[in-house]
Amino acid sequence: xxxxxxxxxxxxxxxxxxxxxxxxxxxxxxxxxxxxxxxxxxxxxxxxxxxxxxxxxxxxxxxxxxxxxxxxxxxxxxxxxxxxxxxxxxxxxxxxxxxxxxxxxxxxxxxxxxxxxxxxxxxxxxxxxxxxxxxxxxxxxxxxxxxxxxxxxxxxxxxxxxxxxxxxxxxxxxxxxxxxxxxxxxxxxxxxxxxxxxxxxxxxxxxxxxxxxxxxxxxxxxxxxxxxxxxxxxxxxxxxxxxxxxxxxxxxxxxxxxxxxxxxxxxxxxxxxxxxxxxxxxxxxxxxxxxxxxxxxxxxxxxxxxxxxxxxxxxxxxxxxxxxxxxxxxxxxxxxxxxxxxxxxxxxxxxxxxxxxxxxxxxxxxxxxxxxxxxxxxxxxxxxxxxxxxxxxxxxxxxxxxxxxxxxxxxxxxxxxxxxxxxxxxxxxxxxxxxxxxxxxxxxxxxxxxxxxxxxxxxxxxxxxxxxxxxxxx
Numbered sequence: 234x235x236x237x238x239x240x241x242x243x244x245x246x247x248x249x250x251x252x253x254x255x256x257x258x259x260x261x262x263x264x265x266x267x268x269x270x271x272x273x274x275x276x277x278x279x280x281x282x283x284x285x286x287x288x289x290x291x292x293x294x295x296x297x298x299x300x301x302x303x304x305x306x307x308x309x310x311x312x313x314x315x316x317x318x319x320x321x322x323x324x325x326x327x328x329x330x331x332x333x334x335x336x337x338x339x340x341x342x343x344x345x346x347x348x349x350x351x352x353x354x355x356x357x358x359x360x361x362x363x364x365x366x367x368x369x370x371x372x373x374x375x376x377x378x379x380x381x382x383x384x385x386x387x388x389x390x391x392x393x394x395x396x397x398x399x400x401x402x403x404x405x406x407x408x409x410x411x412x413x414x415x416x417x418x419x420x421x422x423x424x425x426x427x428x429x430x431x432x433x434x435x436x437x438x439x440x441x442x443x444x445x446x447x448x449x450x451x452x453x454x455x456x457x458x459x460x461x462x463x464x465x466x467x468x469x470x471x472x473x474x475x476x477x478x479x480x481x482x483x484x485x486x487x488x489x490x491x492x493x494x495x496x497x498x499x500x501x502x503x504x505x506x507x508x509x510x511x512x513x514x515x516x517x518x519x520x521x522x523x524x525x526x527x528x529x530x531x532x533x534x535x536x537x538x539x540x541x542x543x544x545x546x547x548x549x550x551x552x553x554x555x556x557x558x559x560x561x562x563x564x565x566x567x568x569x570x571x572x573x574x575x576x577x578x579x580x581x582x583x584x585x586x587x588x589x590x591x592x593x594x595x596x597x598x599x600x601x602x603x604x605x606x607x608x609x610x611x612x613x614x615x616x617x618x619x620x621x622x623x624x625x626x627x628x629x630x631x632x633x634x635x636x637x638x639x640x641x642x643x644x645x646x647x648x649x650x651x652x653x654x655x656x657x658x659x660x661x662x663x664x665x666x667x668x669x670x671x672x673x674x675x676x677x678x679x680x681x682x683x684x685x686x687x688x689x690x691x692x693x694x695x696x697x698x699x700x701x702x703x704x705x706x707x
């Protein structure tokens with residue numbers, strides 16, 4: 234019995250140490266990125282703020298099941314923009330044929346006599362979004378292409394400045410910009426708006442300021458058409474995150490993606506956690522798939538070894554949340570069974586995590602407060618971001634396990650707008666997790682294991698709160 238207890242305790246201790254070390258590492262990295270982003274570093278060379286260069290651009294849009302009003306808005310925005318004088322809009326529909334016929338009628342009516350708005354139908358939907366924009370890629374007539382989502386909002390100046398940069402700097406083959414949330418009408422979308430600002434400041438502005446390579450984005454990236462055609466051979470149709478795939482191949486090929494921090498592309502964010510789960514499952518699975526797919530090629534590439542390591546950490550960043558969730562769960566169960574506070578026994582690791590967590594939270598709070606200018610509002614948004622992070626932990630873990638077990642994940646469009654309103658939330662997992670962590674919290678308190686109780690209570694509070702406020706969050 235003692236021997237068995239020692240093995241179980243050892244496994245629990247190992248899980249806890251790993252979760253603390255990994256979480257601390259990523260929090261420290263985020264703090265470093267954020268602090269680096271506070272200083273302005275020009276790594277784009279000499280480009281004009283409002284370019285007078287007017288080179289042609291092909292705008293590629295993939296869509297399926299989109300509302301007709303969004304299609305109309307996309308076409309009208311293009312026709313009324315300066316881009317319509319110098320480029321073309323190629324829309325690829327992989328809807329059912331009957332729906333495509335209705336879409337064609339709307340497109341024909343909206344574009345009128347304009348001949349640079351092109352609609353094509355792609356049967357079957359093979360290759361996810363990548364397959365659709367690949368079809369448009371071979372139709373593109375201009376030297377530069379811009380990939381956007383149907384609901385993306387951007388300024389023509391971004392495109393012209395991006396092209397100007399590509400014209401003057403041959404080392405760059407793509408240019409991306411700052412992502413920002415388009416909507417803030419719910420608790421979830423408002424919180425994600427601020428979190429997105431922080432993530433762009435760290436993963437893009439911060440990393441770019443340090444001279445680290447940034448990845449292309451799925452909406453709002455301008456590419457050299459011939460590079461995508463001839464070198465990348467299009468976007469990978471076997472990958473559900475084609476933007477990360479393309480971005481990594483650009484990096485491994487010794488070329489660069491530029492980041493324009495002073496231009497914004499507005500993207501619609503989810504209003505409900507049920508929709509966010511679908512999006513996160515895809516991103517987690519896709520990032521791990523990309524890392525596995527190119528692991529050998531990455532480490533054989535002529536990139537700086539430290540950059541290779543950093544890229545590996547970047548692609549595996551979701552492990553932090555999953556391992557922390559798992560570490561807290563396992564250590565809580567073992568602490569209850571054997572009456573020992575595993576966190577207290579590994580206090581140095583917990584202390585390091587707490588310090589890094591505090592610094593990370595201060596950086597996030599700094600971003601939030603720069604917009605709210607209100608201490609209480611900042612605290613509220615900070616707390617809501619913690620709720621979202623804790624809630625997504627088990628979703629991330631599930632997606633990682635699915636990948637490790639070799640189960641494929643089919644591409645699912647993130648429900649937004651009218652589709653999001655129709656999404657039915659399945660509460661079973663939230664009920665189970667709320668019950669499990671609540672029982673563990675009570676059991677730990679009965680055994681007077683105070684330190685580990687704090688971590689368990691954090692998850693219990695998240696799931697109980699979300700079940701009580703389900704209509705606002707889920």
